[in-house]
Amino acid sequence: MLTPPSFIDDKAIAGAVATHWLPEATEARYLPWGFGAHHWRVAGGGTTLFVTLDQLGPRHTAASLEATYAGAAALAAAGLDAVCAPLPSRSGRFTVDAGCGALSVTPWLDGRSPTETEAGEPRHVGEVVAALAALHRAAPPEGLREWTPRVGPRFADEVRARTAEPWTSGPLAQEARAALAARHEAIARWTSRYLELADLARARRDAWVPTHGEPHNDNQVITACGLTLVDWESLALAPRERDYADLLEAGAGERLDHDPAMVELFALDWRLSEIAEYLSWFAAPHTGTDDDRTALEGLYEELSAAEE
Template sequence: MSEAVARHWRSGHVDVEFLPVGAGSYHWRASTPKRPPLFVTVDDLDRKPFLGADADTVYARLRSALETARALRQSGMEFVVAPIEGRDGNVLSRIGRRYALAVYPYLGEPRAFGNALTAEERVALKAMLVRLHAAPKAVASLPRSVPAEVPFRRELELALDSVNTAWEDDQYSRAARPLLAANAAAIRGWLERFDELVRISSADNVDVVITHGEPHSGNIVRSGTHFALVDWDTVGLAPRERDLWLVGGGEPQLCELYRLRWRLDDLSSSVRVLLSPHDPDGDPERALRVLRISIEREPFTRD
């Protein structure tokens, strides 16, 4: 890791310290004498299904997302924590087939996920989103359109169809199956409502803007006296309610769509892991916990 950072971003010896934070990515703090520390992120291209089905597609879309973040920052949006260009001018470096490395300013320890937004953070986040959603046209042409989809819908529907048959016999599947069985009708109702709301969102009069995609509490950091937004791999063109459902405002049915989309995203992703408990990249204990929260939390939120 230190060699990769030295080769592309910093000359000389680089000390790196692993930071056990985040999900789907790996993080380090990189230090060199007499220079500010860096925050190093390595993304697993096989674990970002929202960006594509294969590593090459994921890499291309991740690079485009980070280039969008760079353009947003260069346009005057100082709250966007964008990657630092390497010596070759690129914001992302491929490491073999499966991984990609990016480097950011170090702003302190990343915040844990799952904390509710404070009143101060909520006000700051709304102000940042207003500016983001009004991004200049030159920047708004960069990101891809992000349709409202359930990433592992097929796996979720398969699980609902098989709740009365035997799953793989492990402790997590045994706990998950009756939970799904007891709530199968409600989940199918959520899927039907989701499809109805998608049709509404496809109307010609729905504006699309640059959205962050995941502006929850875990992606807000304090930088000096100001707040900033990190983790821009989810950036994309969509109705502004893709962001606003978390903080209030926007058209109610579209906010309902994106709230429901996140609920079904968490449900389907956790079910996918629980259907394959021996996948070395899976975490069935966490998946079972997410499954329970996704079903039982009312109102559902990502805070």
């Protein structure tokens, strides 16, 4: 997230990391990176850690997030070099309850994320294809959650009902409400097709594999040792096409064994889950921060598919 959270400060983050992972931790610096979780750089005793605060729901419970990060650690232990896995706390768990979410840490990586242009270059695409192929061949870790549809058959009706009256929750509320209301028919059409494809995917459950879920360029880090995939919060057992959106856009289709129907499923999975999250975001109190404006841009981007 671009804006530091109001409900926890850097000192509390450093203290939690010192208690559960790195006793020497003294310095915590907020990182305005990503969108969805809060991040810090925490250092002490010559060690640097990357710290994440995940807020639970709608994607996770405390138990499912712990199982997900434990699964990522199991994949790394099994020899998947591209997995930047969370580090266990003193208790052996990979997440710690911070009262306002779940804390986790990973090693600090000396490297950088590629730009969208760099991520589309043939050599880099080949590295990502190879990393995902290894992931998809891996034995599923014990307790790995299974992908499930993010919205149900009544989603479009819920959107219509929640946007029927003016919103007074913040400075961007009415603009977001109007945009959602204007796309109701498209949302209903997308939802119907999405659930049809989800049924098809479940009928092929025996072919599901471990998937990252969001292996786009922002979740890639290029280090001296090669490509590393970060942010394993979305790890799940699913059709392999869940990981292919950016690769297919980069022209890697001939290198990927993929089912167009499953590609369509996960394009809709992303779009509808984003719309659902933005609906909740702007119906709730907000103040017009940089995160709020970025979220509104994201909402328009997802809804614009109605005009394609």
